[in-house]
Amino acid sequence: xxxxxxxxxxxxxxxxxxxxxxxxxxxxxxxxxxxxxxxxxxxxxxxxxxxxxxxxxxxxxxxxxxxxxxxxxxxxxxxxxxxxxxxxxxxxxxxxxxxxxxxxxxxxxxxxxxxxxxxxxxxxxxxxxxxxxxxxxxxxxxxxxxxxxxxxxxxxxxxxxxxxxxxxxxxxxxxxxxxxxxxxxxxxxxxxxxxxxxxxxxxxxxxxxxxxxxxxxxxxxxxxxxxxxxxxxxxxxxxxxxxxxxxxxxxxxxxxxxxxxxxxxxxxxxxxxxxxxxxxxxxxxxxxxxxxxxxxxxxxxxxxxxxxxxxxxxx
Numbered sequence: 001x002x003x004x005x006x007x008x009x010x011x012x013x014x015x016x017x018x019x020x021x022x023x024x025x026x027x028x029x030x031x032x033x034x035x036x037x038x039x040x041x042x043x044x045x046x047x048x049x050x051x052x053x054x055x056x057x058x059x060x061x062x063x064x065x066x067x068x069x070x071x072x073x074x075x076x077x078x079x080x081x082x083x084x085x086x087x088x089x090x091x092x093x094x095x096x097x098x099x100x101x102x103x104x105x106x107x108x109x110x111x112x113x114x115x116x117x118x119x120x121x122x123x124x125x126x127x128x129x130x131x132x133x134x135x136x137x138x139x140x141x142x143x144x145x146x147x148x149x150x151x152x153x154x155x156x157x158x159x160x161x162x163x164x165x166x167x168x169x170x171x172x173x174x175x176x177x178x179x180x181x182x183x184x185x186x187x188x189x190x191x192x193x194x195x196x197x198x199x200x201x202x203x204x205x206x207x208x209x210x211x212x213x214x215x216x217x218x219x220x221x222x223x224x225x226x227x228x229x230x231x232x233x234x235x236x237x238x239x240x241x242x243x244x245x246x247x248x249x250x251x252x253x254x255x256x257x258x259x260x261x262x263x264x265x266x267x268x269x270x271x272x273x274x275x276x277x278x279x280x281x282x283x284x285x286x287x288x289x290x291x292x293x294x295x296x297x298x299x300x301x302x303x304x305x306x307x308x309x310x311x312x313x314x315x
Contacts, residue, residue, distance in 0.1 A: 046187045051229075051261055054176055054184075058228050061104060061175040063111035068225045070114075075221035077120070081106065082219040085124045088148045092140050094132060096211050100177040101131035103218045105165065108175065112168050117161065122153040126161035130173055178214040181232035182207065185261055189236070189254060202243070209239035213276055220279055226272060229262040234272035238280075241273070 071078050082103050089099040105127040110116075117123045125145040132139040142155040153161075166173065190203050213235035217223040223231055237255055259269040 046184050048261075051181070051184050054180055055229055055263060058176040061108065062227070063107045063224065065225070067107070067111035067114065071221050071224060078107075078221055079219055081120055081124045084121065085128055086215065086219060088125070088128060088145065091148065092144055094128075094140060095136050097135045097177065097179050098128065098131045098140075099215060100179050100218050101135060101175060102127040104175040104177055105130060105169070105173060107224065109165050109168050117164075119153050119157070119161075121149045122157055122161045123165070125149060125153070125158055126165050129158065129162055130165060134173060176228050178217070178228045178232035178235065179211065181229050181262070182210050182214070182236065185232055185236050185258060186210070188257060188261060189240075205243065206236065206239050209242065210235045213238055213280065216279060216283065217276065222275065222279070223272075227262075230264055230269070230272055233258040233262040233264070233269055234276055237269060237273045238276045241277070 085102050085106070086099055089102070102124070106124055109123065109127070125148070129140060129142065129145060142158050145158060146153060146155055186203055186207055189206070190199060210232070214231055217226070217231050217235065226234075237258055240251060240254055255269060255273075256266055259266040262269070
């Protein structure tokens with residue numbers, strides 16, 4: 001073997017920044033255990049080939065048009081369940097991929113059955129449990145999900161619901177979500193930059209903002225019929241707009257690149273980007289109107305284009 005080749009099989013997993021705190025006090029709903037490690041980003045598993053494969057597979061996990069039509073007529077109940085699932089995922093410290101996958105499982109189950117189970121919260125909890133088992137090493141426990149629902153169902157009911165969901169979906173649970181596209185779209189955006197530490201900070205901020213906007217879309221029934229690739233591209237496009245550190249020409253070029261990556265028209269991408277920004281303004285304005293203000297407290301006149309944490313949005 002040529003010693004001049006830079007080939008290494010060394011595992012480059014890195015510990016989380018809060019690994020020490022996690023080892024001392026694991027998040028609520030966790031089973032404890034050793035500190036979790038996260039593998040570093042591997043550029044060899046990205047690129048157009050992977051994006052094309054995800055685009056080909058995503059159609060398979062779309063809910064039926066009948067279900068989408070019925071939900072969009074009366075979206076309140078679904079949005080209530082999605083909000084509850086988001087709160088549970090945040091309280092239990094779940095990985096960012098758990099929430100969108102759990103909502104996808106819930107939509108696909110209801111789309112396949114078109115009948116409501118005895119407990120909708122038990123259904124949402126079962127989807128969270130399956131999604132956590134798929135994406136995390138230390139999954140959420142059944143007891144913590146029952147506690148989050150104030151014990152409106154028991155662990156035995158949750159395990160039975162889990163079996164019903166798996167049987168209905170025929171164990172095809174590894175659905176494609178917007179979070180699956182975001183790392184690959186971000187890698188393409190990073191290639192258009194100039195490199196450097198500032199770009200690393202920019203990519204990290206873009207990922208955080210894009211995840212937040214994609215989570216908001218998962219709660220909003222208006223985006224129920226949109227492909228995950230389009231939601232991911234529009235969320236990233238809105239994050240680029242919100243940062244406001246690029247000129248109009250650079251933003252236009254990146255929007256065209258994102259539209260090409262998700263194989264859609266630029267006008268469609270811009271339309272969904274505008275819809276996301278409108279939905280974001282609605283969430284922020286409703287949060288300001290509903291939130292109590294103390295005497296003498298000044299309300300901010302300007303807010304950042306995209307929030308840094310999904311908890312800042314009143315879902």
